[in-house]
Amino acid sequence: QEPAGVTVIGLGPMGRAMAAAFLDRGHPVTVWNRTAARADGLVARGAVRAADVGEALAANEVVVLSLTDHAAMYALLGPAAPALHGRVIVNLGSDTPERAREAARWLTGHGAHHLTGGVQSDPSGIGSPGSSTFYSGPEEVFRLHRGTLRVLTDTTYLGEDPGLAALxxxxxxxxxxxxxxxxxxxxxxxxxxxxxxxxxxxxxxxxxxxxxxxxxxxxxxxxxxxxxxxxxxxxxxxxxxxxxxxxxxxxxxxxxxxxxxxxxxxxxxxxxxxxxxxxxxxxxxxxx
Ligand code: NDP
Structure with missing residues (x-):
């Protein structure tokens, strides 16, 4: 099976490490970041730079968010909301359990699936064995995409409640x-x-x-x-x-x-x- 395409939005140290890990494992990667220059190194390695958030969402079913918090997510995805339909948004930014539940409701309302993730590693541990990420959200969605997510770290699935991984x-x-x-x-x-x-x-x-x-x-x-x-x-x-x-x-x-x-x-x-x-x-x- 061909490695699935993945979009990574948010290219701080974590997002860059994640996009690089997907590239290392042969996944086609589309990236977008507010400060566009942070994508340069990844583009040089074969990632596709989306022109805007809508294009980044449209590129792949699985969209990894690595943003500072949920406020950044709403700021970015709000204006591109119609492109959320059918996407699996894997939200790996830190925030509170209640805000993760709110985000899941908001994304579901726009026809997207939401997985909350809590990464227990710094960027140096992304893509190498030994670290793990807590996930919660719809189990079926998690199981479908677990293979792709394992490129980043091992996975620990906690249950359907989107707040659990954040908690x-x-x-x-x-x-x-x-x-x-x-x-x-x-x-x-x-x-x-x-x-x-x-x-x-x-x-x-x-x-x-x-x-x-x-x-x-x-x-x-x-x-x-x-x-x-x-x-x-x-x-x-x-x-x-x-x-x-x-x-x-x-x-x-x-x-x-x-x-x-x-x-x-x-x-x-x-x-x-x-x-x-x-x-x-x-x-x-x-x-x-
Ligand atoms: P950074 O804060 O360095 O990067 C955050 C990203 O969010 C950048 O791409 C930044 O864009 C973007 N961003 C922030 N606010 C906005 C906004 N209002 N609109 C658009 N884009 C925005 O974080 P890290 O990469 O270090 O971490 C990302 C997430 O992962 C955080 O939630 C962090 O808590 C979590 N985490 C981090 C770990 C670490 O060791 N660093 C370990 C485990 C989890 P721009 O480049 O334009 O500023």
């Missing part, structure tokens, strides 16, 4: 950004003492975090926050020492102070002798 993506992003900011805070504190990121790397233990996720997940799902050797009161004392160490180093204390404030709300709620995981109950509600 799983944002859940990963929350963990990603909070972890990375925690690391940067650590580096700022280390840097104040002349310790570099490279110095610290051999002592940066991430395996123990993965082990904790595995150990605590079934307990959290069972709403079991029984404290033992580890208790929230101990965690609050420990985070207090982190705040004081950051203050002594003369670096910003916003992040550890926020952790301390959250943890103290757990004490106020009576969880001092419970596991620190009881904080998930605090986090499950908006703060007053």
């Amino acid at each position: 799983y993506y944002q859940l990963q992003m929350n963990l990603f950004w909070t972890s990375l900011l925690g690391w940067l805070q650590t580096l700022a504190m280390a840097g104040a003492h002349g310790i570099t990121a490279a110095d610290l790397l051999p002592h940066t233990e991430t395996e123990s975090l993965a082990a904790m996720f595995r150990y605590y997940s079934p307990r959290i799902d069972a709403d079991d926050h029984t404290g033992g050797a580890e208790r929230l009161s101990m965690e609050v004392a420990s985070v207090g020492h982190v705040v004081a160490t950051a203050a002594e180093a003369g670096v910003d204390t916003t992040l550890p102070s926020a952790l301390l404030a959250l943890s103290r709300r757990g004490l106020d709620a009576g969880y001092a002798e419970s596991s620190f995981t009881s904080l998930v109950r605090i986090l499950a509600k908006p703060s007053d």
Whole structure:
């Protein structure tokens, strides 16, 4: 079977990597980008540059969107809406689950199919094994085009709800950004003492975090926050020492102070002798 033609709209670092991956695998590729020059390298490699969004939509059934957010999608596709009929719009731009559902309704209203995707890779992982993308939307549409989408990354299909892939993506992003900011805070504190990121790397233990996720997940799902050797009161004392160490180093204390404030709300709620995981109950509600 001949590789299917694909249109890629949005040629930031991700869209360019995606169009290149399709070209590498012999797919005919049509591209369009607001800043036309970003398509030059791809056109030199054999991609077709569409003159406008309507032409890009008309070129292929499968249209991959790699835009900053859904607002960009409406800005681009709105004026070309009649050309949406019969297209499969694979929306790989990040946005909220509710906006993904809204986008699916809007696209379905124009006679298009919509697949939401949440890519768990940076551009360097596109087209190489090991990374995966969350997808949700009509299962039949996904199955029909899974082979083409696998050119980009492996696929993880989550269900019909178009919001699901966006939700799983944002859940990963929350963990990603909070972890990375925690690391940067650590580096700022280390840097104040002349310790570099490279110095610290051999002592940066991430395996123990993965082990904790595995150990605590079934307990959290069972709403079991029984404290033992580890208790929230101990965690609050420990985070207090982190705040004081950051203050002594003369670096910003916003992040550890926020952790301390959250943890103290757990004490106020009576969880001092419970596991620190009881904080998930605090986090499950908006703060007053
Ligand atoms: P960029 O923000 O660099 O590229 C976004 C693209 O959207 C560009 O082609 C840009 O056009 C276009 N665009 C933005 N606003 C408009 C608008 N109003 N009208 C027309 N075009 C618009 O993003 P990336 O390529 O890095 O990422 C694309 C998506 O993938 C984002 O949603 C991002 O969150 C997600 N993602 C990115 C990852 C990464 O590592 N970069 C990893 C996983 C997901 P122009 O070139 O003209 O500015």
